[in-house]
Amino acid sequence: MYSKDNEFDQASGLRMMQQKNNVKVIAVTGGKGGVGKTNVTLNMGIAMAAQGKRVMVLDADLGLANVDVLLGLRVTKNLSHVLSGECTLDEVLVKGPNGILIAPATSGTQSMVELSPAEHAGLIRAFSSMKTPIDVLLVDTAAGISDMVLSFAKASQDILVVVCDEPTSITDAYALIKLLSNQHGVYKFKVVANMVRSLREGQELFAKLTRVTDRFLDATLELVSCIPYDNNVRLAVRKQRVVVEAYPKSPASLAFRSLASKASTWPIPEQAGGHLEFFIENLLEFGQRKNREQLSE
Template sequence: MHDQASVLRNLASREKHKSKMRVIAVTSGKGGVGKTNFTVNLALALAEYGQRVIILDGDLGLANVDIAFGLTARYTIEHLLSGEKTIEQILLTGPLGIGIIPGGSGVQGLANLEHDQLANVVVNLGRLERMADLLIIDTGAGLGHTVINFLQAADDIIMVITPEPTALTDAYGLLKTLRKEAGEVPIHIVINRVKTEADALATYKRLEVAVSKFLHGSLNLLGWVYDDPLMGRAVMQQVPLGISYPESSAYRCIQWIAGTVTGIYLSPPRQAGGIRGFLSTLLRSF
């Protein structure tokens, strides 16, 4: 596996000057922190801002992204690797024209390709440049070989953490490795499932203090997402939160983050309080 990454980079750089598709990898130290749902809803919010988005479901375990959209993948990246299907044939189309590349177990193969296969895959993935402005990769948790490859290759890494102590410890471990393996790639932190803004800031502070000894400057807080029971409901319904509950506090946070990602800076949203929240704020001002 000597120089897989550099071959891929060389092949990819030939395509690169034609157009620029930004690649964002979403990752986490610990599983189950909300990466897939964040990815799906970030894609939706970005599409609302007029961005053309494709999601690569890079999770090696269960294919989740298609399920979150209520879609069923017929073919996966495995069919692309074997040469049976083209990228256009495996690509699913979700709401607002969002493209979904089902990964399945084929994703692991991406990191272990022969040169001929690699060329074929790069040509196919290269065609994505014309179809989208952004490729978002849901990498799955942890530090497998494939995940590291994705993270090294990305323009930006979004790392999802939660305020739980274990998620923080795992995030610390991941950051430590990333500094060695993907030192150049900017890492943006999203804190998911926070109760309050103060909760988010305190969690970020704890992470920052823990990593300040070995990480210099490349970490930043991208935003946070409220713990929101509507997220769980959206998951059960297999309809992304941004479609089933676009006014939910969690989705509004993700819209805010999407704004930052597209370069539009908005002020952080507050917890959605509905009409009661509105009234209590209004009445307090009298």
Template sequence: MPAANAPIASQVPLVPVRSIAVTGGKGGVGKTNLSVNLAASLALLGKRTLLLDADLGLANVDVLLGLSPQHTLADLVSGRCELDELILEGPAGMLVVPAASGRRHMAELQPAQHVGLVNVFNDLQRQLDILIVDTAAGITDSVLTFCQAAQDAVVVVCDEPASITDAYALIKVLARERGVDRVQVVANMVRNPAEGRALYDKLARVCERFLGDVSLNFLGAIPHCDWLRMAVQRQQAVATAYPASASARAIAEIARRAARWEPPVAPRGNIEFFVDRMIRQGAVA
């Protein structure tokens, strides 16, 4: 295996990376659990997967996976380390970029600094297929920027009025302020698949009525699952700890759908993760 800083790009051209931002409007809907297990499930499918913890002020991906990072994004922002030095290996060979928890200055970064965090991924000399971005809750600039910079925004909803309301608010702001016109929806903590579909339909009706230019797609539903709770307590991904559980199987199906999405072929003309790889690919083609 080449050293972390080896000039891999000069040996083998770096392939374009499909980037997927997982968000949810409000906290408590399970977006970080989905991010962690979606990344693990994609890695199990053979996809070279990197998980970015982009909840800059209240990060917990490392806690969910029982990892002990030596450096976090706070060190990157302060200039104490490079992006490649942050990367940890998680379950199934997935890679993780950890953020810091309880660092108020990270939660209060300026918009230009959020753009800078997106652009720093252009310097990463690793072969990857998919980037999963776990955003913070709410409609802050960091959430909007990371969703805008990804090819796909996945909005997690659960069967609570506040979850539907906040998901709609997030989708509206993404569409009106950032030009995001396609959103994937995952229904979480449902009793059965029909409940998940009904939850999606409820959100889709509201968006169709008031946001006619936004396309929603139902990506899947994840059931209530005691095995998932047990995996969280053990600081493991349910996808690897209990792969036969209902939640792990549901997330594996979502991963299979996401794995079929094609890598980007050209930049869209705005802020975007790994944009240099797309430009180089276009020049080669």
């Protein structure tokens, strides 16, 4: 049976990640599908890689993967092979533009959508033993508000909520924020207004969301970027490329690079907070703690 103890054990496993430097972990989510979440993840990540960061993107839409497809990457192994024990996480990583690393999921596999607690723990352990050094992990979550989406979101240091100017986008983003704040103790969210016609439209979109959250929730929202509607994004997708690479001077590309620069300045907590966080304690800290535990036994 799954319990809070299982959840704690999984969190501990995440913190075992053997990086000697802390890893910045950002979950990109949005509640509703079709808001451009994966495009935001990839363009921000590839822009951060161009700025010298070692970036990894985890395709956390475990049953309907599309990150590798959007980049035109050839994938032979994915996270399902890691879970089955056929290979390690390092062995499934695929290199993309600017050296960005992709941890691909699988598509059309129901079992990946409905992971058991033991399988979820197995995925956590895969990260704890990863040897590839990274500075930034971007978690591209699935659409909706499933337990898996909530788990990945609350396990990240920053949650980036992508919204667009559609009533259902606002409603679903609010539902996601409500669940995380009311039931999981997450109170800070960063918002990206995507595909907006102007800066003012982006600000008004953000205002629509905060009018509801300010009234009913104990949550703090910050508008961190307004990504303009740009037909070059669609053209880039058709080429299986990202817009920052295919059309580097386009309005959306400039906005994505600005977001990447801003994200690089977001602080990494020195200690794990009240909710579960990926990769907060580096190998040295973990080793010291284990030594203390062994001495006290």
